Amino acid sequence: MKSDFFTMDGDYSKGIRRSIGVPELDTYFRAEATSCEDKEKLEILFEEGIDRMKSNTYDLARRQFEKINCLRVEKGWNIHLLDATEVFLKRGFQREQEWRWQVAEPSMEIVSSFLYGDKY
Template sequence: MDTRTNNLHHQQVKEKVIFVLGSTATGKSKLAIYLATKFQGEVINSDKIQVHKGLDIVTNKVTNQEMSGVEHHLIGIIDPEVDFTIADFCEKTLHAMSSILDRGNLPIIAGGSNRYIEALVDNETLIFRNKYECCFLWVHVSLPVLKKYIYERVDQMVQSGLVDEVREFFALDGDYSKGIQRSIGVPELDAYFRAEATGCEDKETVEKLFEEGIDLMKSNTYNLACRQFEKINCFRLEKGWNIHLLDATEVFLKRGFQREQEWRWRVAESSMNIVSSFLYGDKY
């Protein structure tokens, strides 16, 4: 092979990137961190709400302990009141990917803002596709099973201090159309906090507003999960993305140690095989 041909060959080699897709509450972050520990990766957050500072419980940000020493990007870096646009996401993600690859590590993009991911991958000039080879993993849970889990998780978030956390962000003139205020859990509790702030003395009314707010948070989170499911299905069926389905439904039907065992088998091991083939084999 002469020098010119050899140079052309090197120019055509694409860098590799992993995407972890899925509806809210399916365990995308857990899988991304697991893969990062196995393949020398770093995680880039693709959740447009988690990119903001604050409301860690409401937005379900991964904790430092859960990160297991894995470097994370685009999480908790933007002021709460500032909008984080698709253009912002694409710019910052490309910058993060470049720095990760410069360190010889694997970029793993994980999060539920699928319109942002779509804009990154299928941009008009196809720059991303021409430069990067993508492996898409879809952590899927049957929606009826996921609904039950989402409702339970909201209750757990309330027990963990969600209400007090949101109360600190409440303002009578709050704008729920921008920044972190758009997060599910903030506008849903507005009527409850408004009753508190205006000194409503009818305890039954206040309690009812609280219960209605939590119920609305549950239903809105589930509706989000359904929309995310439909969008990923669109990627697969209409746009032709080669997406590897990891069915985690059985995981969510288990409890405790059995759930972890099921996750290791159905999600962790399956994804390991897919990513290994993607990175080191000819087919995936």
Template structure:
């Protein structure tokens, strides 16, 4: 289905049943969930609500791997870079800020797409909002043995883009702070380098190991979260794309199945609706 066709289909279904549909794109770090959320938003006239508990904070764009303006493809992103760097942002704050955005988007005929790997945020949103909205989850997954080298390469790429200088500026400003964005992988590790407690290579190796561990924990929590959605979630295996890194592999193994999932969700719900 074309992009225009997907948009028309979504709008027609939304108007027919006055539905309040929210799509949740979740996955471990480095699996491509931000890319998928953006491309789904393009096809279904949606906007993205960030659900990464570190990316809500201002600053540290490289270390936290925030979506750049070019990468966003003109799709509005909400709850991104708006919290003071050292302020904690618990799940209840995410619900407090996110629920009005979901309501506004749906009122304006947009599809809210909640995207991120912070399962505590998603769980809190489901607990307080499940009665008011129809949630459907897409879990983009990559085999961990394939994902680990990708995450290692991403650390190298972050450093080449200026991650060390970014964290040094943060350290010079906030010292040994441990709250807010200071919890991002890269901040405590590179702090050892600034204090001459470890070499840069040692710090980078530690960043890689900690990122691997994070991805494993996220994968376990997302598995449990999919059960909380009561079966209203589908896993998309992005391992082929992660291996080949080609546009065709992305389209065939990730994007097309995800578009089909969203369309199927909408159409299945219509068939279950009132006569």
């Protein structure tokens, strides 16, 4: 799984290295880059990185939800939930249709309502 973006002296303060998953998998990438022969150790490092990534992603989502909820409750913003889960469960043309029905059209209605003062 050698990564082209990984370097031993990588700067984690900018660019792709700030992405979710990169810092969490740093130990794994470093072991892999030093040609670690111990496949079991690499597997453990990888799994630990994935666990940290899941935990950090959950924490990020929770903080984002709290901020959005604050805008809704404290600021009185009219926030709409668009659930795109079904889009990712489909393939091909069905995915395109699901995107249009579940995300694109409702989004356009909400924006139109906001801009032109309809029911939303």
